Amino acid sequence: MIKVAVEIDQQTTSIHFDEQGLMVIHRELTKLPSLPKDQLILYFQGREAQAVDYGQAFDKKVLKKADSLVTISVPWDVEGRDLAQQMLEAWQKNALKTTGLFEEHKIAANHYPVVAKYQELLFTLLTTFGYENQKIKAKPAKAQHRWSKKVSEIPFYIDYNGAKGEVIWQKRNEMRLLAGATLTQEMPLNKDGSIGFSARLTEKLRADYADKISEGKTTEDIILKSVNEVGIFLYYAGTNGWLVLKDKNGKTIDDYTVVK
Structure with a gap:
């Protein structure tokens, strides 16, 4: 069970979860606040993640194509770049065309259990708030028939x-x-x-x-x-x-x- 506290205003939804972090969903992308260095940044088009980054400024080029943005304050015991790498690999494994805006790397074996567990927690929260962590299957078009x-x-x-x-x-x-x-x-x-x-x-x-x-x-x-x-x-x-x-x-x- 995940305990969350949610605050909603016109531009953002802030989710405090299990005293482990803060997730903020930004719906207004023209007036973004300054970004702390320990932030995981997720760019979304519709319900699918288009790009992931960590600890860098907002990417203006990617931002233009996004229609929502999620920032996550990463706790001290989770290596942020490893988490970004883990998120990227999980999405790509699930057939999403998510790109990494950071320098990709191999996660150290001793770091993996921590970041994998935290990634699963984030995926649960993202799903709860309407985002997809795997490819959305298009519904087959209904067959059309023509009289003659x-x-x-x-x-x-x-x-x-x-x-x-x-x-x-x-x-x-x-x-x-x-x-x-x-x-x-x-x-x-x-x-x-x-x-x-x-x-x-x-x-x-x-x-x-x-x-x-x-x-x-x-x-x-x-x-x-x-x-x-x-x-x-x-x-x-x-x-x-x-x-x-x-x-x-x-x-x-x-x-x-x-x-x-």
């Missing part, structure tokens, strides 16, 4: 989780589910036995078309708005519908329409 007249001429079939049906993607926002489709009857439940969001959507959608459903099958063609809505209506969703709808040869609707 050619696609509108292809019948796609569903055979999943007890549901069966034939669909024509006749217009950009219209998917015709042909009469005679079989609906999944068993409603999936959450682990606690409650009805999930997708299941509630399915029940509502089926209620909207209740006059076109009899004994678990559709009696007339039904117009739905999207692949996802087809999945909700037929089999309570729960999987990627773009891979469920297939032509007579097993080629998915995703294969036909995904934008590459």
